[in-house]
Amino acid sequence: MSAEIGTGRPVGPDLQTEDPVRMDPHVTAAEALAVFQRKLPDALAEVQAVHHPFWWAALDVRTRGLFRRSASGPVQRMDVLVNALSGRGMIADFTPRGATAGSSEWSSLIGEQSGPPPTRDEAERTARSLARAKVVKTVKLGMGIDITPAGGLRGVLKPNWIVSGGNARHEATILVDGLDGSHYIVRADKAGRS
Amino acid sequence: MNIETWFLVIYFLAMAGIGVWTLKIGSKGSEGYLLGGRSLGAAVTALRLQSSSMSGYMFLGAGSLAYTKGYFSLWYAMGDIGGGVLNLSILGRRMRKLSQILGSLTSIEYLEHRYPSKWIRAIAAPVALFCIFFYVMSQFIAGGRGLEMVTGIPYAWALLIAVGVIVFYTFLGGYLAVAYTDFVQAIIMLIGMVWILIGCLQAVGGWTAGNETVGQINPNLLTMWGPDGIESVQWGVIVGAVLVFSIGYMGWPHVNVSHMAMKRPSVARRASLYATGFNLLFIPAPYIVGIMALILLPTLDNPELAVFEVADTVLPNFAVGIVMAGIMAAIMSTADALLLQSGTIASQDLFQRFFKKDMSDQQSVWVSRFTVLVLAIIGYFVAVNDPPAVAEVVIFSTTVLGAAFVPVYIAAAWWKKANVPGAIWSMIAGTVSSVVWQLTGLVDVTGVDPMGVGIVCSTLALILVSLATQRSHPVPAHVLEAMKETDKIGAIPAHMLTGQNDSLAGQVPKDV
Numbered sequence: 001m002s003a004e005i006g007t008g009r010p011v012g013p014d015l016q017t018e019d020p021v022r023m024d025p026h027v028t029a030a031e032a033l034a035v036f037q038r039k040l041p042d043a044l045a046e047v048q049a050v051h052h053p054f055w056w057a058a059l060d061v062r063t064r065g066l067f068r069r070s071a072s073g074p075v076q077r078m079d080v081l082v083n084a085l086s087g088r089g090m091i092a093d094f095t096p097r098g099a100t101a102g103s104s105e106w107s108s109l110i111g112e113q114s115g116p117p118p119t120r121d122e123a124e125r126t127a128r129s130l131a132r133a134k135v136v137k138t139v140k141l142g143m144g145i146d147i148t149p150a151g152g153l154r155g156v157l158k159p160n161w162i163v164s165g166g167n168a169r170h171e172a173t174i175l176v177d178g179l180d181g182s183h184y185i186v187r188a189d190k191a192g193r194s
Numbered sequence: 195m196n197i198e199t200w201f202l203v204i205y206f207l208a209m210a211g212i213g214v215w216t217l218k219i220g221s222k223g224s225e226g227y228l229l230g231g232r233s234l235g236a237a238v239t240a241l242r243l244q245s246s247s248m249s250g251y252m253f254l255g256a257g258s259l260a261y262t263k264g265y266f267s268l269w270y271a272m273g274d275i276g277g278g279v280l281n282l283s284i285l286g287r288r289m290r291k292l293s294q295i296l297g298s299l300t301s302i303e304y305l306e307h308r309y310p311s312k313w314i315r316a317i318a319a320p321v322a323l324f325c326i327f328f329y330v331m332s333q334f335i336a337g338g339r340g341l342e343m344v345t346g347i348p349y350a351w352a353l354l355i356a357v358g359v360i361v362f363y364t365f366l367g368g369y370l371a372v373a374y375t376d377f378v379q380a381i382i383m384l385i386g387m388v389w390i391l392i393g394c395l396q397a398v399g400g401w402t403a404g405n406e407t408v409g410q411i412n413p414n415l416l417t418m419w420g421p422d423g424i425e426s427v428q429w430g431v432i433v434g435a436v437l438v439f440s441i442g443y444m445g446w447p448h449v450n451v452s453h454m455a456m457k458r459p460s461v462a463r464r465a466s467l468y469a470t471g472f473n474l475l476f477i478p479a480p481y482i483v484g485i486m487a488l489i490l491l492p493t494l495d496n497p498e499l500a501v502f503e504v505a506d507t508v509l510p511n512f513a514v515g516i517v518m519a520g521i522m523a524a525i526m527s528t529a530d531a532l533l534l535q536s537g538t539i540a541s542q543d544l545f546q547r548f549f550k551k552d553m554s555d556q557q558s559v560w561v562s563r564f565t566v567l568v569l570a571i572i573g574y575f576v577a578v579n580d581p582p583a584v585a586e587v588v589i590f591s592t593t594v595l596g597a598a599f600v601p602v603y604i605a606a607a608w609w610k611k612a613n614v615p616g617a618i619w620s621m622i623a624g625t626v627s628s629v630v631w632q633l634t635g636l637v638d639v640t641g642v643d644p645m646g647v648g649i650v651c652s653t654l655a656l657i658l659v660s661l662a663t664q665r666s667h668p669v670p671a672h673v674l675e676a677m678k679e680t681d682k683i684g685a686i687p688a689h690m691l692t693g694q695n696d697s698l699a700g701q702v703p704k705d706v
Contacts, residue, residue: 038672052701086700160698162706173706175698182688182695186702 020155022101025178032161032176035183045165051157053084053109056096057127064144080127087118089126096156106155199345201515206359212375236461240468241380242373243452244278245527253521257501260484264415267481269432274477276440278469286462288607288680289453295676295690301447302543308606309617317621319543322447325591326536331573332587333529344518350578361570364530365563372530379523384476386520391479393508394486407489445599448535537566597624597648601656613667616660624652
């Protein structure tokens with residue numbers, strides 16, 4: 001039921017990471033299948049575990065008053081994940097935890113990308129600007145915001161499920177998020193057409 | 195062109211402008227066109243709900259009722275004031291959450307998802323479409339008559355202009371255009387009405403002095419029992435006015451769709467505060483103005499014109515223009531919501547569901563727009579050739595809507611045992627009983643309102659049939675799970691959402 005998809009090209013040293021974190025899914029295979037069967041009642045389907053590479057930036061955010069030079073107040077820790085293939089970022093409401101994966105697995109997933117993936121610098125910039133955008137919404141106009149990285153970028157392999165199957169009328173493949181159970185329809189056809 | 199007409203022209207242009215603006219900012223696809231991308235905040239939700247449910251009745255009917263029955267008319271005001279708040283409190287949060295979990299885009303589709311059977315939609319959609327079409331036609335006629343009264347242009351042209359403006363912005367921006375124009379129209383209605391009230395009370399020397407003068411005309415007018423005193427009170431009518439009118443809103447699909455378009459389920463709480471504020475300021479005003487019109491215009495031929503004639507008497511010309519814009523706003527905000535809803539039902543609930551299932555999102559939006567246009571053209575020709583009486587059409591169509599749908603909407607959100615056969619028989623019983631009660635003249639014989647009879651019949655049918663068929667037709671597990679989630683306060687867990695998470699598109703492995 002579990003397999004890795006991705007046999008990519010070798011990647012440059014800038015995109016290598018040591019000891020990427022392989023997260024365990026919070027959503028079980030049975031739950032992923034239930035999501036699929038809610039879309040296609042009575043469907044038979046197979047579930048396959050996959051992982052997607054993300055850059056993980058842990059950032060410490062402090063705010064300071066308009067007339068103060070140094071930051072004050074408690075430090076807010078933000079975990080930002082940046083998609084290592086598309087460059088899109090998201091603020092995680094969890095700290096990534098899991099077993100250490102081999103760097104070869106990371107490289108193979110990164111190598112899947114046909115175009116150039118975002119560089120480390122770009123990923124870092126994305127993470128910082130996302131964190132800033134989030135904090136700006138909650139502070140008074142004119143307050144300063146200090147963002148300092150709490151360590152370098154680290155690789156994270158985020159779990160997802162690929163569910164493929166069908167019922168008498170339709171066949172489909174969907175991607176189920178391994179952390180929150182939301183889904184994306186990759187393909188849907190009438191039975192026998194694909 | 196007189197100054198009143200100028201105000202109307204500016205008003206029409208502003209509404210059309212909002213339509214064009216929402217076309218630019220509106221999101222694409224069915225969820226964007228039909229529900230504004232579920233993006234509306236508390237103020238827009240509340241005022242849209244109130245303005246679309248009130249119609250021209252508040253400026254014409256309410257004043258007329260107060261002019262002829264005095265403070266007795268406030269029983270109706272009480273029903274009106276409670277209606278919006280009850281609707282938001284009872285259905286708002288739950289309907290928003292359940293509709294998103296079940297992935298419903300229209301209020302009829304929501305019923306089919308909650309009671310999973312194609313018969314639910316096959317019965318609900320034609321009933322709703324039929325009633326809403328007549329209701330929207332009555333608003334066309336009222337809009338045409340209003341425009342004719344102010345500008346003096348012939349009725350046929352006035353009607354064409356009123357219909358044209360409504361269709362223009364509904365056609366362009368869909369739900370978002372309707373929601374934002376309704377929001378602006380609610381504010382114009384409020385300003386217009388409060389202005390008349392202040393001018394009217396100044397003219398009669400204040401509320402106390404006005405009441406004393408009304409008391410000299412007939413002291414019974416100052417009581418809640420009507421001009422003939424407590425001996426002649428029809429308690430059935432009073433109960434009907436307060437309860438039935440206030441809960442009737444919950445059965446109107448074009449009003450309930452507001453709940454589904456809220457940004458978050460929690461918006462309902464704040465929206466009910468806004469709705470209460472709006473209702474308390476707006477609703478008593480036409481009734482009080484109608485009563486004071488007895489002093490200012492004692493020999494009025496047509497009581498329906500009481501509010502307008504008072505405005506014409508006590509306000510300067512430019513203010514009359516704003517008030518007229520308010521009246522048109524009341525009519526148009528109801529008409530556009532109805533028109534959009536009837537287009538939606540025809541395209542999504544009938545065409546796509548039963549004839550062309552594989553219709554794309556964009557095709558569905560275009561079918562919706564085309565339907566709005568066709569319905570408007572038919573409505574125009576019926577309204578211009580042989581216009582029926584506005585009040586009769588409104589009362590008939592809203593009565594049937596309320597009787598058919600109030601129990602199924604409430605039970606959908608609250609009663610876990612409500613099942614498919616119960617819902618089907620409830621809609622049939624509500625529709626048939628209210629139509630028969632109205633057409634056979636039983637209203638005059640018994641003195642009981644057909645909506646009251648319809649709601650009692652549909653409620654009993656829902657409860658009895660649901661309980662009797664629990665074993666043969668159990669409520670599906672996924673609906674029960676969704677209802678259990680709806681009981682909770684807080685965000686919907688991602689795995690329960692029927693709609694897909696587009697941000698996962700970037701995580702699809704290349705080989706898949």
